[in-house]
Amino acid sequence: MKIDQSYNPVEVEAEWYDYWVDKGYFHADETSDKEPFTIVIPPPNVTGRLHMGHALFVTLQDMMIRQKRMQGFETLWLPGTDHAGIATQVMVERQLAEEGTNRHEIGREEFMKRAWAWKEEHGGQIIDQLKRMGASCDWERERFTLDDGLNRSVNEAFVKLYNDGLIYRGLRMVDWDPVGQTVLSDLEVDREEESGHMWYFKYPLSDGSGHITIGTTRPETMLGDTAVAVHPDDERYQGLIGKTLDLPIVGRKIPIIADSVLPDPEKGTGAVKITPAHDPNDWECGERHELEVIQVIGFDATMNENAPEDFVGLDRYDARKLVVKKLKELGLFDRVEDTQFAPGRSERTGVVVEPLPMLQWFVNAEPMAKKATDAVESGRTEIIPAVWKKTYDHFMYNIRPWCISRQLWWGHQIPAWYCDDCEEVIVSLDPPTACPKCASENLTRDPDVLDTWFSSALWPFSTMGWPEETATLKKFYPTQVMETGFDILFFWVARMMMMGLWLMDDVPFEKVFLHAMVRDKEGNKMSKTKGNVVDPLHMIYGADAKELDAKIHAELLNQYPDGVGPQGADALRFTLAIYAAAGRDIKLDIKRIEGYRAFLNKLWNAARFALMNLEGYEAPAYQTYLDAWTDADAMPFDADALSVADRWILSRCEQTVGAVTKALDEFQFNEAAQLLYKFVWNELCDWYIELSKDVLHDGQDAAPAAQKAARDTLTYVLDATLRLMHPITPFITEDIWQALPHADDAPDSVMIAPWPVSRADSDFAKENAQSAAQMDQVIELITAIRAVRGETNVKPGRVIETVYFVTADADAAAAITAGESYIQRLAKAENIVIQSPADAGAVEGAATAVRGAVEIRIPLLGLIDVTEELARLDKELARVQGDIKYVTGKLGNARFVDNAPEAIVAKERAKHAQYLEEQAALMASRKDLEALAGGE
Structure with a gap:
């Protein structure tokens, strides 16, 4: 079987996914006796489109x-999507607005029909995109958080936690989205610093003896102030504690209280206005001092009836202006200053959220957090990288009540009913027919839905059928690994730990691996507003300039004005894998993706070379590949016929198997990718294929046994390489593997071929290691000769008549003898002479190089025009010295160094160091040539 002449990733990747699905390779068998290995996918939003964060988790989890799977585990990668309460509702409401209506006009039932229709129309997009990345999920088990089964799980969890006394209804401060008309979780609120103002006002003492000056970024909230707090140790105010102030505009008397938590004598005036209804810190202060709560801003962000009459109905920002105006008129305005502050903004609507006290449903998470903390402390669950354990502990030891109710319609409606007659609260799995307290049938269901994170917290076991004791749950819970972003360690991972331990009495996963964030190449967060978004699908399939959004993809268009070419999912996956160093953010450079596509092209060409030289080759039984290192009678090659180069690449392959396996076992994904890159590019392609060409390709005069040994070696190594690379680059490895000659007992796919096993302790491995040491020395000598040829500008086609190797080391001499033919061909040397230092005489016009215990003498007379080469070097020196002068001047300019971005300055410094190295190398070459000219 052959592969195409050129590597086209889009064509290669289009062929194999359906083949794997049709073969059932992704399906997990709950009746299997194999040891389970389970990952549940972090469910992307059903409204979503694939972004680089998704691409990263798909790569690492796959x-x-x-x-x-290749190691023989019964693997379950359970996929699904999240209903994305707010995001989906916003989409549907936007659709309704375009039709001139809204959810309240059409009613809840009709709205839910519209939402489900929207989900059915758009919800499959993200799943299709995950498949394009190569995700080998068990799609037969795909789940959606609003599926009937998961809805049952959510209700079961709510009722149990309620009956356990952990869920309750209470008044708490929440972040309210006045546009989305719902409570938001902390994760749904963006808090980035903005420019604003700090206004200072005077609050007069009721006894007329003076005033206290307070500062605020929200003047409109002063209408709801119920106290002013000062620190008890602040001497400026100690005599005023207990007195009252006249609240300007309103005229209400408010107390001056001593609070050691909120006021800071070193900040502002040291006095803080307390508005319990509109600030979470003030709310807590109000609870400490039993202050009155007066809400003056309503749920639509306008001033309500608790505000003075001329403020009622005003938007909060218009009210702000009116407060400032009135205080100026009253002579109570002190000053205004520019400041930086971080108002919370709704992630979805962009509006500034309003902290408001509301009657909501909460989970008392403290008892659950204790179990979850103990599980990590005892090692039942390990967090990787370990540095994140401190963050986890901080969250858990400082856990607060979790607000789980949302004022939405799309989501899991809370299974609670209220008696209209006696106000009894009934929490039940099934709708009650009558009030258990007064027998009234006038019952109203709570209209709110649960926080999306509530259902997500049940994901590891709800997706497997809980509360039913299903075969899937018994086989695959707890899962082995949870791989996700560090940014949701608390919002999702910690909550899954709490729910799993409380409801299942077991941890939901044995290990947690937290990946970092994918940023742009400068380290900036990707965002539409910054114009630095890199779409994974554009990287996979390419995108011309017309397909790219001038605003969202501005940076990409700046780099690629005509668009970007297709790189393929494999190249993107390899890039993300090699970037994925634990705990380090990924600075994604598209040039790197192009570079790894070139790497895969190199692998493709190596496979083509192999296949061209394997015509008529009969592969040994595949089982011999698996027993190769331990069973001398079941080898896929004749050990006696192996060349030193064959043994070298076999040794390198064996070492790579061990190192890659170890790296993957330790979640060092980047290390595994780097090892494979080095092995494939540097050792297999650059060296072994070149070393073996005289046997395989160039000479049919080679001994048949040597030819067969080289073919056996190349086939074995390529097969093992494809198996090692398959988890990172599944498509290209399948395509090449299918083309390789295999015996009838070979698996039908590389995907189900056994994972290579390291046999470093076998006798065969030790024999190969000895030959490999010789070959390493030969390669080092060839590299040195090539370097001299390059530095002295010997034309590539010129053959050196004789190269002299001077050494007193017997092992080095033996290595040169073993590799003589390789040195002659790859260093273009007609003759090789090995001499001891005692026998070595002077060699006229020779350049020298020393590698270890070997001195290499290379006669250059007649190979180069020394005068012409000196002139070329002088020209190069002048260029480099000009570059050094220019960059030195730049770095000596204080304005440039102080004002230019740090990355630009660092780039110039790197250039300066590089130019100095070039200058030193050129000067050394010139010195050698001058000596050579003297010899002439």
């Missing part, structure tokens, strides 16, 4: 699943 690497784990594919490797474990």
Whole structure:
């Protein structure tokens, strides 16, 4: 079988996914006796489109699943999507607005029909995109958080936690989205610093003896002030504690209280206005001092009836202006200053959220957090990288009540009913027919839905059928790994830990691996507003300039004005894998993706070379590949016929198997990718294929046994390489693997081929290691000769008549003898002479190089025009010295160094160092040539 002449990733990747699905390779068997290995996918929003964060988790999780599948585990990668309460509701409401209506006009039932229709129309997009990345999920088990089964799980969890006394209804301060008309979780609120103002006002003492000056960024909230707090140790105010102030505009008397938590004598005036209804810190202060709560801003962000009459109905920002105006008129305005502050903004609507006290449903998470903390402390669950354990502990030891109710319609409606007659609260799995307290049938269901994170917290076991004791749950829970972003360690991971331990009495996963954030190449967060978004699908399939949004993809268009070419999912996956160093953010450079596509092209060409030289080759039984290192009678090659180069690449392959396996076992995904890159590019392609060409390609005069040994070696190594690379680059490895000659007992797919096993302790491995040491020395000598040729500008086609190797080391001499033919061909040397230092005489016009215990003498007379080469070097020196002068001047300019971006300055410094190295190398070459000219 052959592969195409050129590597086209889009064509290669289009062929194999359906093949894997049709073969049932992704399906997990709950009746299997194999050891389970389970990952549940972090469910992307059903409204979503694939972004780089998704691409990263698909890459890393698929690497784990594919490797474990090849290692013989019963693997389950359970996929699904999240209903994305706010995001989906916003989409549907936007659709309704375009039709001139809204959810309240059409009613809840009709709205839910519209939402489900929207989900059915758009919800499959993200799943299709995950498949394009190669995700080998068990799609037969795909789940959606609003599926009937998961809805049952959510209700079961709510009722149990309520009956356990952990869920309750209470008044708490929440972040309210006045546009989305719902409570938001902390994760749904963006808090980035903005420019604003700090206004200072005077609050007169009721006894007329003076005033206290307070500062605020929200003047409109002063209409709801119920106290002013000062620190008890602040000497400026100690005599005023207990007195009252006249609240300007309103005229209400408010107390001056001593509070050691909120006021800071070193900040502002040291006095803080307390508005319990509109600030979470003030709310807590109000609870400490039993202050009155007066809400003056309503749920639509306008001033309500608790504000003075001329403020009622005003938007909060218009009210702000009116407060400032009135205080100026009253002579109580002190000053205004520019400041930086971080108002919370709704992630979805962009509006500034309003902190408001509301009657909501909460989870008392403290008892659950204790179990979850103990589980990590005892090692039942390990957090990787370990540095995140401190963050986890901080969250858990400082946990607060979790507000779980949302004022939405799209989501899991809370299973609670209220008796209209006696106000009894009934929490039940099934709708009650009558009030258990007064027997009234006038019952109203709570209209709110649960926080999306509530259902997500049940994901590891609700997706497997809980509360039913299903075969899937018994086989695959707890899961082995949870791989996700560090940014949701608390919002999702910690809550899954709490729910799993409370409801299942077991941890939901044995290990947590937290990946970092994918940023642009300068380290900035990707965002539409910054114009630095990199779409994974554009990287996979390419995108011309017309397909790219001038605003969202501005940076990409700046780099690629005509658009970007297709790189393929494999190249993107390899890039993300090699970037994925634990705990380090990924600075994604598209040039790197192009570079790894070139790497895969190199692998493709190596495979083409192999296949061209394997015509008529009969592969040994595949089982011999698996027993190769331990069974001398079941080898896929004749050990006696192996060349030193064959043994070298076999040794390198064996070492790579061990190192890659270890790296993957330790979640060092980047290390595994780097090892494979080095092995494939540097050792297999750059060296072994070149070393073996004289046997395989160039000379049919080679001994048949040597030719067969080289073919056996190349086939074995390529097969092992494809198996090692398959978890990272599944498509290209399948395509090449299918083309390789295999015996009848070979698996039908590389995906189900056994993972290579390291046999470093076998006798065969030790024999190969000895030959490999010789070959390493030969390669080092060839590299040195090539370097001299390059530095002295010997034309590539010129053959050196004789190269002299001077050494007193017997092992080095033996290595040169073993590799003589390789040195002659790859260093273009007609003759090789090995001499001891005692026998070595002077060699006229020779350049020298020293590698270890070997001195290499290379006669250059007649190979180069020394005068012409000196002139070329002088020209190069002048260029480099000009570059040094220019960059030195730049770096000596204080304005440039102080004002230019740090990355630009660092780039110039790197250039300066590089130019100095070039200058030193050129000067050394010139010195050698001058000596050579003297010899002439």
